[in-house]
Amino acid sequence: MAGDATQIDQNPIVNPSEFQPSPPQDEQPPPPLSKNAQKKLLKLQKYEAKKAEKKASIKEQKKREAERKRKEWEETLTGVSEEERLTLIESRRKLRKERMEKRSEERESKIQRLTGAKTNGQKIVIDLEFSHLMTSSEIHSLVQQIMYCYAVNGRCASPGHLWLTGCRGEMENQLQRLPGFDKWIIEKECRSYVEALEDQKENLVYLTADAEMELDELDPKKIYIVGGLVDRNRWKGLTMKKAQEQGIQTAKLPIDNHLKMSSSQVLTVNQVIEILLKFLETRDWKASFFQVIPQRKRCDADSTENQVDGEECREKDEPSEKKKSCIL
Numbered sequence: 001m002a003g004d005a006t007q008i009d010q011n012p013i014v015n016p017s018e019f020q021p022s023p024p025q026d027e028q029p030p031p032p033l034s035k036n037a038q039k040k041l042l043k044l045q046k047y048e049a050k051k052a053e054k055k056a057s058i059k060e061q062k063k064r065e066a067e068r069k070r071k072e073w074e075e076t077l078t079g080v081s082e083e084e085r086l087t088l089i090e091s092r093r094k095l096r097k098e099r100m101e102k103r104s105e106e107r108e109s110k111i112q113r114l115t116g117a118k119t120n121g122q123k124i125v126i127d128l129e130f131s132h133l134m135t136s137s138e139i140h141s142l143v144q145q146i147m148y149c150y151a152v153n154g155r156c157a158s159p160g161h162l163w164l165t166g167c168r169g170e171m172e173n174q175l176q177r178l179p180g181f182d183k184w185i186i187e188k189e190c191r192s193y194v195e196a197l198e199d200q201k202e203n204l205v206y207l208t209a210d211a212e213m214e215l216d217e218l219d220p221k222k223i224y225i226v227g228g229l230v231d232r233n234r235w236k237g238l239t240m241k242k243a244q245e246q247g248i249q250t251a252k253l254p255i256d257n258h259l260k261m262s263s264s265q266v267l268t269v270n271q272v273i274e275i276l277l278k279f280l281e282t283r284d285w286k287a288s289f290f291q292v293i294p295q296r297k298r299c300d301a302d303s304t305e306n307q308v309d310g311e312e313c314r315e316k317d318e319p320s321e322k323k324k325s326c327i328l
């Protein structure tokens with residue numbers, strides 16, 4: 001996978017196809033656009049222009065940086081003896097080769113770990129059946145969180161076996177736009193988890209902050225489901241209700257036993273998955289919570305940033321730009 005997550009833009013227009021002319025019917029000219037459609041079209045055009053401008057500026061910046069480095073290298077080579085020149089060139093070539101070999105080894109080992117996880121890894125499902133309840137920008141935010149989860153999982157010594165179920169429509173479109181998504185070693189399912197995993201229904205456990213039962217251990221036989229939802233807590237209790245209606249077990253993270261939160265215990269998708277992955281590695285809930293939950297959401301003695309927000313706050317809790325840029 002290659003590219004920079006920070007460059008993944010989000011289209012503010014819901015459906016650009018509504019501006020496409022309809023096929024000619026009896027040679028009649030297409031009806032004029034409504035005021036609303038004209039406004040949307042203008043917004044789309046502005047958005048596309050801004051996106052192109054940003055792309056060109058990044059390209060220009062990269063070109064300048066490459067030129068600067070090339071000049072610097074040439075300067076290093078001038079004014080040295082022929083022998084030193086050859087030594088410098090050779091050592092640079094060696095360094096590059098070593099770097100490429102290291103990268104390729106790392107990639108290979110990641111592929112092996114992720115492939116192995118398909119048979120041995122803890123199954124974790126991200127339920128993507130909520131896209132109709134989110135705005136385009138919330139879906140975009142969720143896609144960024146999923147990308148982050150995939151990267152974190154890839155770095156784990158023993159990764160989880162990740163599933164994306166109910167992957168359809170706008171959600172699927174936005175995921176497909178991620179560079180390298182087709183090559184992700186992850187289960188992509190357009191069916192719901194109930195259909196895709198129907199023979200294992202008794203092992204499904206929906207994780208939800210509204211559950212009564214607290215997780216104690218992670219059972220390798222169980223399949224833990226995380227609601228793929230970015231909702232600023234607009235849809236309170238939604239996953240609990242869904243699981244109850246489907247007759248699926250529920251559980252919440254044992255946050256209460258290990259730390260005090262300054263606000264609600266509803267975490268973002270990436271936080272929940274990262275906590276599960278940390279727990280698989282450490283078998284220590286407290287350490288996992290402390291490593292993942294931002295300090296401003298905790299009431300630790302040394303916390304200086306408490307009481308910032310009341311509920312799940314996606315802008316602050318989703319992976320930072322810096323983190324995102326390390327993903328691919």
Ligand SMILES: C[S@@+](CC[C@H](N)C(=O)[O-])C[C@H]1O[C@@H](n2cnc3c(N)ncnc32)[C@H](O)[C@@H]1O
Binds near residue numbers: 225228238239
């Ligand atoms: C942003 S929350 C969505 C909240 C949503 N209103 C709901 O009804 O679940 C994203 C998902 O993370 C998981 N989650 C968040 N906090 C959790 C907690 N404290 N314990 C267990 N799961 C949690 C749930 O699966 C949840 O659906």
